Amino acid sequence: MLARVSSTPAYKRLPRAVREQQMLDAAVKVFSRRGFHAASMDEIADDAGISKPMVYAYLGTKEELFVACLHREGTRMTEAIAGAAAPDLPADVRLWRGLRAFFGFVGAHRDGWAVLYRQARGSQPFAGELATMRARLVEVVAGMLGHALRAEGREVGETELEVVAYALVGASESLADWLADHPEADPEKTATRMMNAAWLGAGRLLHGATWHPPQV
């Protein structure tokens, strides 16, 4: 039940931009802990130290609020990765840096990651939003690989490239999930392991090796 509060209001008038960030911080935190449905606007408002009507005034509906979280966190992550993997380096170095940035981000923003992937994946309203983001990632990775191939004068079908990239992204997400659950784990080490599994596999693929289903 509501607690009776002191009669002298303790709020400070703050500029809109600041308040919005406070709210998004709170929202990301609560959404990631509780999940979209179980999160309550009450808790988010409380956590932001602000009243509910303000949340509605600034960031709209619960759904809109979630999308805003998605956007902010997604952008941050994409930028972190893109910034790390400069296009003029060799493919493996770029991939490595990308992975390192990715796991670093996840390690540092576990809440954000949880919002982005664990919560958003299931729920229809956000599938589109999320698909876009992932597509961007896949594209980046596929780009790296393709670049490397062409540098070696090789040619690989678009689809194949995409699937490899997809598996790579998928495996990373999965390890990231695991990382988000193990606060003591070291992001860089996790990145190294991922790189091992990924690069050695991808490397051979890129050099033309192919595995075929046995006739069994």
Place this chain on the structure above:
Amino acid sequence: MLARVSSTPAYKRLPRAVREQQMLDAAVKVFSRRGFHAASMDEIADDAGISKPMVYAYLGTKEELFVACLHREGTRMTEAIAGAAAPDLPADVRLWRGLRAFFGFVGAHRDGWAVLYRQARGSQPFAGELATMRARLVEVVAGMLGHALRAEGREVGETELEVVAYALVGASESLADWLADHPEADPEKTATRMMNAAWLGAGRLLHGATWHPPQV
């Protein structure tokens, strides 16, 4: 209000076991479409063609019902995979068959898969349940790889093995997710692609190759 008077009841009296399966079918369907929170017991009961109290009487709380779904689907999947990968075959064949069974299952039970992974992943109450299942899978995969290694007289650290297995399972889950979203995609083809990415990578790892982070 009017009591139902007609002497021919609109329902059929069915034995408990049958009704329980009907309910689980409905529950899996509804949970996978709506997500755990958004799913309503009303809809599940309706979909099972039975009244809510029966659901509660037979399968308990919403949470317990979800766990029951998890159990049934998880067991089915595990059995499908275990049954496909007989222990006396070469490692790559076993892995291939396991993957084929896995993607085959996902392709055929997209609802079940969605329940198992997409919904359960985020929500705390089911994390344990899910972790157990995944652990079982990882163990199986690590077992396959280890078996193959020892057959070649090689030795690899437990942890390394587990990480490779983990990445493999993760990548598969991710592709499975993608498969669940693309009804037109072919499970077998997806399995082949996964095998390519996985085996060529795992294969080199198993033969002693290692990748090291560049000093950049």
Place this chain on the structure above:
Amino acid sequence: MLARVSSTPAYKRLPRAVREQQMLDAAVKVFSRRGFHAASMDEIADDAGISKPMVYAYLGTKEELFVACLHREGTRMTEAIAGAAAPDLPADVRLWRGLRAFFGFVGAHRDGWAVLYRQARGSQPFAGELATMRARLVEVVAGMLGHALRAEGREVGETELEVVAYALVGASESLADWLADHPEADPEKTATRMMNAAWLGAGRLLHGATWHPPQV
């Protein structure tokens, strides 16, 4: 949720009278523990080792069942008291024996007492039933006192007599309540105490003493 039961039914065909007593025993127990509303027909049936439809077939509605309990317990108690206080003894001896019987009954049938007084008092549907029983008691007590008075050649108004009797019954009920809550307490001792408080007061009243409100 319902437990799955063995397929070979374990019930015994018993004559109606026996079953009815089993049910009443169970009902008294459950009603006294949970209260009328909170008691569930399920629990009563379970406790009686019988299925719900049998309860309905033999003893009717939940309300009817409760009334049946009331009846049985009330009759038992009334008989215990009436049997103890033979009409040809001196008034104080009769009162003493009545009280002893009353507290003895309560001590031995705490469940029954709880049903009779604690549960029935509040709920409208049973007020009548209960009032009748209490009236019978008050009448008995008033009769004892009146008999004693007339033996002494004194005369007291009906109403006064009734009020004294009412207070006496009330005090006894209250101590009985306390007794029902203290399993270790000794009924006989409680009866003695009640008799002290009651008789010394009643005694003086009977001898013509009267207290008047002070003019304050």
Place this chain on the structure above:
Amino acid sequence: MLARVSSTPAYKRLPRAVREQQMLDAAVKVFSRRGFHAASMDEIADDAGISKPMVYAYLGTKEELFVACLHREGTRMTEAIAGAAAPDLPADVRLWRGLRAFFGFVGAHRDGWAVLYRQARGSQPFAGELATMRARLVEVVAGMLGHALRAEGREVGETELEVVAYALVGASESLADWLADHPEADPEKTATRMMNAAWLGAGRLLHGATWHPPQV
């Protein structure tokens, strides 16, 4: 569905304290009429002229609401009695005033009394609350009697005192119950009768008389 569009709302915005009292009034009324279990939060909210969520927001769970009622009514009653029986008066005058205040309160707040005693008595969750209140009363009464005794230079065991006080309180509660059921009865007259039965008995006890069980 249609949203309420009219610009003149049908409700009045009232400060929390006012609404809380309205709710408690309604709750006491409904609880006393229906009993705890049969009372519905819907009816209470309706009766208070407010929507259910407000009740939950301000006063919490149904159980918490009931306890709040218990508290308010219990405090009112205790204060009424304590305020009437000033400690520097003779014992009989104090007792008389206490009784008068008690029956006066019950007569004026029949609903409150019903909530306090009839409903709370049976149900476990409130037994403690109620026991505390009754203990306070018993203590006050025992205090009065003990004070009178010591003034007369007499000495009586603690337990005896408490039992007399307990019986007295019990008898009063019982008569109060009767009073609550007879709207036409006069509280003051009932108090006088109670005082008669109580004081003449207590008086003799206080003067050293004792009754012993006959050897029968």
Place this chain on the structure above:
DNA sequence: TATGAATGAGTATTCATTCAT
């Protein structure tokens, strides 16, 4: 800008009661 007051609509869960076997 900021909030306390207010609610409509929805959801899980329970329970007395009945019928077909």
Place this chain on the structure above:
DNA sequence: CATGAATGAATACTCATTCAT
């Protein structure tokens, strides 16, 4: 005699959202 299967109806509790101030 005895029961498992079945349900209509009710109820506590929650939550996103809005409005008057």
